[in-house]
Amino acid sequence: MYYKNTLLISLVSYSVIFNSVNGDREPPSVIIIGAGAAGIAAASKLFQNGFTNITILEAEERIGGRLYTTQFGGYLVDLGGQWVHGEIGNVAYELAFPLGLLEKDYFTNRIQELYDSSGTLVDQRMTNDILEFYMQISQKNFTEKLNVSIGELATNELNKYLEAHPDWKKNSKGVLQMFEMDQLAIDGADSWFDVSISGTSEFYHSPGDTDINWKERAYGFILDILMKRYPRPEEELPVVKNTLLNTEVALINNKDTSGKKVAVTTINGNTYFADHAIVTTSLGVLKEQHLSLFQPSLSEEKIKAIKALGFGSEAKIFLSFEEPWWTIEATRSGLYFLWKDEDIVQLENDPEKSWLLGLLGFYFVEHKPRLLCGWVSGKHARDMEKLTEQQVFNHTVEALQRFVGEYYNVTMPNGMTRSMWNSNKHFKGTYSYRSMKADADNVWHATLAEPIGGRNPVILFAGEATNPHYFGTVNGAIASGWREADRLIQFYSNLEKVNGSTPS
Incomplete structure (x- = not known):
């Protein structure tokens, strides 16, 4: 009826x-x-x-x-919107899913592999524990706190965690920087101290899978x-x-x-x-x-x-390879980066490479098995866009070698493409x-x-x-x-x- x-x-x-x-x-x-x-x-x-x-x-x-779908590395890729976030109340999902165009739960049993800037794979139990702790923070109801930033709340909670976990505390600057970049991948601001906690109640999350992909197609x-x-x-x-x-x-x-x-x-x-x-x-x-x-x-x-x-800055860097050099197990998660405190100080004083502090790592693209995609958050995205294609290519290859080269035989990419939203005068972010x-x-x-x-x-x-x-x-x-x-x-x-x- x-x-x-x-x-x-x-x-x-x-x-x-x-x-x-x-x-x-x-x-x-x-x-x-x-x-x-x-x-x-x-x-x-x-x-x-x-x-x-x-x-x-x-x-x-x-x-x-x-929404910018383009050909790259023999696949369709999205330089803009990529996933359908949620099901109930999401008009994109309601349009596309009944037509059989979307796929849920492509990566199951996600276990994030975290590598630090010395090339060491962080103990998985430690990684799981701190990620679970941060997830609990993000799910807390802070909406009664007016005029408070996500950054203030998150750093207060994380500092308590670091005090109780000495293995993490010795690299506290890197830990806070990593979680800030992760949060800014959602909000797009230059700093998580600029993102209001009231936005978490104003924004409606659509229940259901949050990372629904378009299979071989794109958004x-x-x-x-x-x-x-x-x-x-x-x-x-x-x-x-x-x-x-x-x-x-x-x-x-x-x-x-x-x-x-x-x-x-x-x-x-x-x-x-x-x-x-x-x-x-x-x-x-x-x-x-x-x-x-x-x-x-x-x-x-x-x-x-x-x-x-607020209007944010984000960027993507796609790399294509002749063949995947990563394992099947790794494709469930991605390769995530944690900068050590002393390396952060060094990069902050390098105007050409400082943008790498915003590079969260590389994730794997559903149904595009020869691609990696790097995500760059906040002001670092704008800094990346100021560089030449060759500079960005060299920096990303160097970062991959630095973080995961001890564990994988990282081969040279045969192609790269990147988004340029922030420097495009028709978008500006x-x-x-x-x-x-x-x-x-x-x-x-x-x-x-x-x-x-x-x-x-x-x-x-x-x-x-x-x-x-x-x-x-x-x-x-x-x-x-x-x-x-x-x-x-x-x-x-x-x-x-x-x-x-x-x-x-």
């Missing part, structure tokens, strides 16, 4: 919108800025509900935004599902053919727009007029360009949120998080989602940073695009019900 009712409501909604936007008057026009997950989701839903006059402006030479395939390219290509929505690539927006003006509600001007001087604009640019771009991008200026409240919410400044200024992700125009929305906002509970995720971005499409669908549905007419 639920599915029948849902279908009926959908058909009624489509009928109302179709009549509203395809009547005697000109159909409403929508410009979507950004063809990432949020923009593609918004466009797809609008097309499905009878909107026909939609233009997507994309600054990059490809669609996908921070970019979700775009094909959204646009109806898959599983029935004949039903593809006209999203791609209404997308203009290499089209960077310079100005969004909702004043004096020659009869339309909003005018969007690109850096090459072209201007597009529409009734509505959906802005899906990253929070990083908004931080840098909000003063010049909007005319009139955004509200003080929205600017305050843009400035205060990876994903948002709740910062200590957001706590201090009492601003929230929901503030970014408020449209300009109120009940008559002219400029709407989507993207992961506008999702109040799933920020920092692909599923959060998709849901935000649907939310803004629904806002316009409801707007015209209400107009039709009130007076049976459509605004020009």
